[in-house]
Amino acid sequence: MDRFLGADFLAEAGLNLQAVFDCAALPEAVLQPMRESGVPVEEYGRLVLLGHGGRRLWNRLQTFGMKTANPVDHYSLAITRQYIERYLNNAPHLILYPLTNFLVPLTQLGELAGWSQPAPIGLGINPTYGVWFAYRVAFLVSDNRSPATDYRLPATDHPCASCADKPCITACPAHAVRPDPQQFDIFTCVRRRLESNSSCADRCLARLACPIAPEHRYSLAQIRYHYGQSLITIREYIEERD
Numbered sequence: 001m002d003r004f005l006g007a008d009f010l011a012e013a014g015l016n017l018q019a020v021f022d023c024a025a026l027p028e029a030v031l032q033p034m035r036e037s038g039v040p041v042e043e044y045g046r047l048v049l050l051g052h053g054g055r056r057l058w059n060r061l062q063t064f065g066m067k068t069a070n071p072v073d074h075y076s077l078a079i080t081r082q083y084i085e086r087y088l089n090n091a092p093h094l095i096l097y098p099l100t101n102f103l104v105p106l107t108q109l110g111e112l113a114g115w116s117q118p119a120p121i122g123l124g125i126n127p128t129y130g131v132w133f134a135y136r137v138a139f140l141v142s143d144n145r146s147p148a149t150d151y152r153l154p155a156t157d158h159p160c161a162s163c164a165d166k167p168c169i170t171a172c173p174a175h176a177v178r179p180d181p182q183q184f185d186i187f188t189c190v191r192r193r194l195e196s197n198s199s200c201a202d203r204c205l206a207r208l209a210c211p212i213a214p215e216h217r218y219s220l221a222q223i224r225y226h227y228g229q230s231l232i233t234i235r236e237y238i239e240e241r242d
């Protein structure tokens with residue numbers, strides 16, 4: 001596996017999950033939604049996916065400052081732009097995620113990258129960070145300045161396979177979490193979260209019950225921030241729809 005150019009810089013800033021894909025080798029299931037949303041994927045050689053695992057990004061963000069309406073996205077993009085300037089010689093690139101109208105199948109890319117496997121709670125699970133990771137940035141870059149030709153984590157055993165009790169299932173008060181990840185009931189979950197005085201408004205009790213990688217569990221402040229943001233997004237979506 002080629003070394004990922006500038007990996008330490010990104011990891012130090014909290015973007016410690018990194019993958020590089022050869023655009024020409026991406027599966028059609030990933031390419032199709034991107035093409036349909038106008039991503040000019042054929043004009044670039046590599047797709048770079050960055051994520052955060054654990055607490056470091058949040059801690060770095062406190063120093064950087066929560067200065068905007070989308071501080072996590074703005075911080076992640078600021079670091080990515082510094083990275084492209086310093087390590088990729090400001091190569092021609094196109095930011096795909098976040099804060100664009102492009103559709104990027106992040107979950108499928110995360111599974112291809114070896115970061116994530118489906119878990120009952122409706123999120124992926126990572127072998128190192130458990131359920132405490134997220135996708136932060138995706139961009140296209142010309143292949144002659146790419147950070148690597150191909151860079152992914154090797155496949156590992158599924159973390160849920162060794163979790164006999166599956167406490168995420170019993171911890172969910174709405175019974176939205178089922179043993180089969182495909183059966184996660186997103187509508188029941190959303191209804192529960194929107195109830196007044198919901199115990200799920202600013203956290204997910206099922207996610208908190210997961211025993212994998214507790215050392216990487218987000219702080220309560222970070223949990224409340226992310227779930228607060230997602231609740232705002234859900235409410236805005238419902239208002240627009242109605």
Ligand code: SF4
Binds near residue numbers: 121176177200203
């Ligand atoms: S947010 Fe609440 S309802 Fe939704 S999966 Fe988590 S525990 Fe269940």
Ligand code: SF4
Binds near residue numbers: 121166167210212
């Ligand atoms: S509690 Fe167990 S089954 Fe549920 S997500 Fe965590 S590891 Fe997987």
